[in-house]
Amino acid sequence: MAEIKEDEEDARPPRISRDSSNKEKNSGRCVYINEGDRYPDLYCNNRVSNTKYNLWNFLPKNLWEQFGRFMNKYFLLIAILQLWPLITPVNPASTWGPLLLIFSVSACKEAWDDYNRYKLDKQANERMVWVVKKGVKTRIQAQDIHVGDIVWLREKDEVPCDMILLGSSDPQGVCYIETSTIDGETDLKTRVVPSPCIGLNSELLHKIKGIIECGYPDRDIRRFDANLRLFPPFIDTDYFPITVNNTLLQSCFIRNTEWACGVAVYTGNETKLGMSRGLPSPKLTAVDAMIDKLTGAIFVFQVVVVIILGFAGNAWKSTEADKLWYVHYPKAAPWYEFIVIPLRFELLCSIMIPISIKVSLDLAKSMYAKFIDWDLHMYDEKTDTPAVATNTAISEDLGQIEYILTDKTGTLTENLMVFKKCCIKGSCYGDSTRDAVKDPALLRALNENDPEVLKFLTVMAVCNTVVPSRSPNGSISYKAQSQDEEALVSAASHLRVVLLNKAANCVEVSVLGAVLEFDILDVLEFTSDRKKMSVIVRERQTGELKLLTKGADEAIFSSVHNDQQVRRVAEIVDQYSQMGLRTLCLAWRDIREEEYHDWSRKFKEASSSIVDREWKIAEVCVLMERNLELLGATAIEDKLQDGVAETIESLRDAGINFWMLTGDKQLTAAQIALSCNFVLPEPQGQLLYVQGATQSDVGASLERVLRTMQISSTEHKYQDVAFVIDGLALEFALKYYRQLFAELASLCRTAICCRVTPSQKAQLVHLVKSWEFRTLAIGDGGNDVRMIQEAHVGVGISGREGLQAARAADYSLAKFRFLKRLILVHGRYSYNRSAFLSQYSIYKSLVLCFIQIFFSFVSGISGTSLFNSFSLMAYNVLYTSVPVMASVLDKDIDEKTVLQHPQILKYCQAGRLLNPSTFAGWFGRALFHGAVVFLITMHVYVNEKSEMEEVSLVALSGCIWLQAFVVALETSSFTTIQHIAIGGNLVAFYIFNLVASTVKWGGMYTIMFRICSQRAYWLTMLLIVGAGIGPIAALKFFRFFYRPSLINILQYRERRARVTEANATSSSNAASATSSGSTSSSQRAAQDEESSSVYQPLLLSTKDRTKRQ
C-alpha cells in the first residue's frame, strides 16, 4: 500500500455539489469516510435521546396526555364547573384535592421514569470514545460523533453508534460482538472487516478515505444493505457490498477482540436501535373495555337524571319557590338562570363516576403483577428465572383467554437438541436404544473409511455458522445461533470429524485425525423462504470446489439431480418425522471452476444491490443449488418440556382452544401434537389435513375437511377433531378462502399449522382476534415476537433461543407448564377481583348519589347537598377505599380446587362476573341501599332532631356501615388483612369524624359526639344494616343453596372437605366401602362420596382419557 501524501488526501474526495446532496435524498445517504466534521448539519449528531419530555414541555405535554382519556376529561369538567360558586354544592377543594393528587402522582411517576431515561441517555452520551479527528486520534464524548467519523473501540467497549467495521486486531479481520442488548441472544457473533480493508494497519486506518452508500435509516436489525468504495491509493475497486456481517450496531459489546474500528454511518436516534425504540401502544383488557362501557352507561344515566331533575327543579322554582319569601329569589333573573339548577344537579351527581375507581384499579393491577412476580410456583430453580409480568395492566385478560397460539420448538419442547438418528446412502443408523453416534454399525463404517460416511460428516461439520472456541485446556466448545447446528457439529465431533477452527474464510476440520483446511468462498445463508443453507468451499490441499448444502427435505429433494432416487430417503425422513424428530437432509456437489466464476459474479452483483437484495440473492442461489447429490438425512430429537401434556390438557378442559404454529414439518408437528394432548389419539380424535400446492387444490381440500368436520360434529363420531395445514396451503387459504377457513377454524378446537413463517404466525393471531376471541400467544424465539406483540396477551418463554421473545412479551415464564398457573390461578383471581372492585367502586358512589337525589326531592329540587364537602371528599378517598383494596387478597375458591377443576375458568371467559346484567344487580343494590339509608334516616330524624349536620352524618355513617357489611358479604376468604381492613375501617371512620368534630371552625363541630351519645343513632345504624343487608343476604343465600353457580358448588365442597379433614378420618374408612356413584342426587350418597375422597377429581373425562407418551 502506497503512502499517502497530505496534498493528495485533500484533493481526492470529490466535492459534494448541491446536486449530489439532492441525489442523496433519493437513494439514501452517502457517507464520506473520515470526513465527519465536513457537513455537521447534514445528519444528526450521536446524541441519544429516549426522553419523552423536556423541562419546558413536560407540564403541557403530560397534561395533554392525561386529558386524552375520557374519564380525566370528565373529572376536569366537573372540577371546573365547581369553581362557579352559584352552582357548586360543595367546596371545590373536595374535587380539586383528589384530582390534583391523582394527576400529580401520575405526572410524578412519568417524570421519574423520564428522568431515569434521561440519566441513562446522559451516561451514554457523555461516555468518552476515541475518534479520529483530522487524522489524529482524540478522545471525545460519544454524543459528538458525526456520521463519517472513524471510531476506535477496545475489547468490552460498547458500540456508540451504528458503524461499518473497517479494521480489527485480528489479522483475518474478524471481530466478535455480543448483541444481547439488541436481540437478547447471548452467544458471540462474528463480524468481518470488508475485504478491501483487511490488512490495513492502524496508521493507515487513520487516513483512510472512501465513500459508503447506504439506505435511509430503518429499524431492521437483520438487514444492512450498503456499498463501500475506497478512494485511491487504497484499493480503488468497484463497490464492495456491505451486509449486516460487516457492521457494528449501537449498544453491542466488543468481545474477544483487542481493538476494532469503524466508520459511523447512523448516529443518535437514527441508529437501528434508536429507530426500533418507542413505546408499544398500551393494551386494553376486556375488563377495562367493559368498565369503560359501564362508565359510559352511568354517564348517560347521569345526564338523564340531570335533565329530569333540572326540568323539575326549574318548574318547581317557577311555581313554588316564588312564594317562599324567605328564599328571596330576585325579580329579574340573569339569562343563564335556567341552566343553574341542571348544572347543580350535574355536580351533585358527578360522584357517580368516582375518581377513585381508576386509582384503585391501577393499584390492584400492580398488585396482581407483583403476585405473579413473587409466585414461587412459577420460579424455575434450574435456571434461576422467576416469572415476570412486564405489562402490569393486563392480568385480567389472562383469565379470559379463549385461544392459545403456541410455538412448538423451545416452547413445548426443551429446545435441547440431541442427534438421534441418521440415514447415509440408504442405511439407517441409530435405534430406539442407542443414538446414532453410538451405533456400532456407524462406527464400523467410520473405521473402514467409508467415503459416503465421511462426506456426510464433513457436510455436518462444515456447512453451518457455528463458531468453535477453544478453552485453555484444549477442549473445544461450540457456539451456535441454531441449536440444530450445534447438535450436528457436536455429533460430528463425536464421530471424529471435528470442527477445529473457523476464521473469516477458512475452516479447519480434523477428519479422523487428519486436518483438512477449507477456504469458504461463499455462504448462501439460510432464509425461511429457501429453507436451506449452503457453503461453497475450496479444499486447500486438492483445490477442489464443493457446494455443501443442508436443509429441509422438500427443499433439498427438489434440487437433487434427476437420476438419483430420493424415494428411500423420503420414506425414512417420513418415518423420522412420525417419531417426532426434526429432520434435515444433507447434499453436496462438485463445482467446476469456470461455473463458479460465472456464478460468483452474479452472486456479487445480487449481494451488492440495494433494493430487493434478499430476493435477488435467492434467485442466484437457485442457480448454484441444483443437481445436488443427496447424501442422507439427519434426525434430531427435541424433548418435550416437563408437564406440557398436563398443562395443555387442563387448559383445554378450561375451554381454551389451542393452535400450534410451528416451522416444523407436518408429521413432526402432528406427532408432537399427539404427545402433548393437543388431540386425542385415533379412536376419539381425528386429524384432518388441508393440503394442496395450488389454489384450487387447497380450496377443494378445505371444503372436504369442512364437510367431514360438520358431519363429525353432528354425529359425535369423534370427541376431538383438529385440522392440520401447512404454510403454503395456509397462504392460499388466507388469501382466497378466508370465509371457508374461518368457518373451519370456528368448528375446530385445535389446529396445527406447520411450516409457517413469523409473519404468518402474526397473521393467524390477527385472524383469531378478528373473530372477537381473546388470544394468548406464547413463544420463545425471535420468530415469535411478532405474534406475541399481536396477541391480546403475549407470553415469552425465556429459553435457549435468547430473551428476544421474553423481552417483547407481556409476561415471561421459564417453562411452558407455568402457563397453567398463570392463567388458572393468576388470571382467574385477577379477573374476579377486578370485576368486584370496579363494580363495587361504582356501587358505593351510586349509593351516596342516590341519597343526594332523594334528598333533592325534600329540599325543593334546588340542588342542596345533604353531605358536606369534607364527607364527600373523604367518602371515596378515605372511608371506603381501604376495605375494597383488601379484596385483592380475596380468593373465592382455593388455588388447588381451581387447578383441579379448570372448567371453572369458563365463568371468567364468558365474562360472567362483570357484564351489564351483574352490573344491573349492583345498580339495583345501590338504589335499594340509597333508599334504605335515606328513608330510615329521614324518618328517625324528624321534628326537633331534623338538623342538617346531624342528619347528614347519620346518613353517611349508615352508608359506611352498609359498605362494611357488603364487602364482608362479598368476600369469600378472610385473612387478617381483610379483618383489619373491614373492621379497622369502621373504627377509623368514627375516629376520623370524632377528630373532625373537635374542630371549632368546622361545620361538623361537636356533631359526631352529639350523635354518638344518642341511643336512637345506634338503633338507626342497626336498623339500616338489618334492613339493607337482610334482603341481599337472603337472596345470596337462596342462590347459594338452591340455585348454586358452579363456583358455589366448588366452594361448598372445598369448605366441607376442610371440615371433614379436620374431623376424624376414621369415618372415611367405613364410608369408602360404599361405592361412590357420582350421579346419585340423594344427599346421603353425595355425603358418602364427600367423605370417601376429599380431593377426588370430579372430572370424569380425565379418567377416561388414556395418557399417551
Next chain:
Amino acid sequence: MFLLFFILFFLLDSRFTQQELPACKPMLTTGWVISIFMAVGVLFIPLGACALNSSKKVVEIVDQYETVCIPSAGTKEARVQYIQDISTAKACTRQLLVTKNMAQPIYVYYELHNFFQNHRRYVKSRSDQQLLYGNASESSMANCDPQRLLAGKPIVPCGLIAWSLFNDTYSFKLNSVALAINRKGIAWDSDRKDKFGGSVYPSNFPNNYPAATNGSIIGGASLDPNTPLNANEDLIVWMRTAALPVFRKLWGKIERDLYAGDLITVDINNVYNVYSFHGKKKLVLATTSWLGGKNHFLGIAYLVVGGLSIAMAMVFVGIQIKCPRPLGDPSYLSWNKNKGRDLNTSPATGVHFEVCETFMFLEVKVLCS
C-alpha cells in the same frame, strides 16, 4: 394509607407474597343461615317493641294555629296582606287541655310545615365567620346575598336565615296562673360558646328598620342591637337549619309537671308569615323518652324487619324440609352432567352455561313440586 402500611408489613411475610395467608372461610350451611335470620328476628322484635312502647309513652300536645289565628274568611292574598300589615295587632288566644300527666321537663316547640330551610339558596345564606367575629371577609359573606348589605353597609348577622328568623311569641297561663317558661338553654352550648360571638351585636339589621325596606318583603324577627348574638338563643336555634321541610324548633322549657285535666292558655302573637306558601304553624308541648320525642317509626320498623327476618328463616326451613338439596353435589357440575355433549359445541361457552343453569333451576322446581 392503612393498606400501604399493612402491605409493607406483610411484604416481609412470604405467606403474603405467595397469597397463602391463613384465611378464614366461613362455611355456609342452611342451618347457619336459618339461625342467623332467627337471631336477627329475635333481637329486633323486642327492641322494636321496646322502642314503640317508649314512643307511645311520650305525651304530646299539638295545636295548629295559623288558620284559627287569622280572620277566617279571605283568600291567600288577603291573609298575606293581613300578616304583613304591621299596624294591626295579631294577638290570638288558644286553650290547650292536658289529657295525660306530663313529667318535667316539658319542651315547648314551634313546628313549621312546608318551610324549606334546606333550600339551597337558603341553607348557604349565612356567614359563620361574621357570626363569630362580627366582621367577615367578602368571600365569607358572598353567600349572604341578597341580605348582605343594607344601604351599602354589611348587615350583621347577614343572610337569609337570620333575616327570616321566626318571630311568633307565646305566653302561657296554667289554669289562669302565669306559667313560667325557661327560655334559656334552648340552644346548643357549643353554638353559644364557639359559633356565635359574645361581642357581636346586631347592626344594620333590616328587620329593625321596616320602613327602610321600601314596603317590599318584610323578613322575620327584629334583633335587639344591645344583645350579643350568643345571648339570642332563638336566633342560634333558628340558624341550625332543618333537613326536612317539616321541623320543630325548641322555644322553651316548662320546668314543672303537668297533670291530666290541666288547662293551658296560650297568648300567641301571630306575626310570622307562612300564608304566602301555604305553610302551617303548630305549637307543641311534649315530653321525651330515651329515644327522644314521639316517633313510632323506629319501633314499627324494628318490628317489621324482625318479623320479615323470622319469616325468611321460616321460608328457608320450609324449603329445606320440602325439598332438601344436597350441597356441593358433583353431579351438578355441568361438565360432568353434559359430558360428551359439550366437547363438540362451539367455543362460545357462555350459551352452554346459560342452558345448564336454567336446567338446574327447573330441576329444583320439579323436585319441589
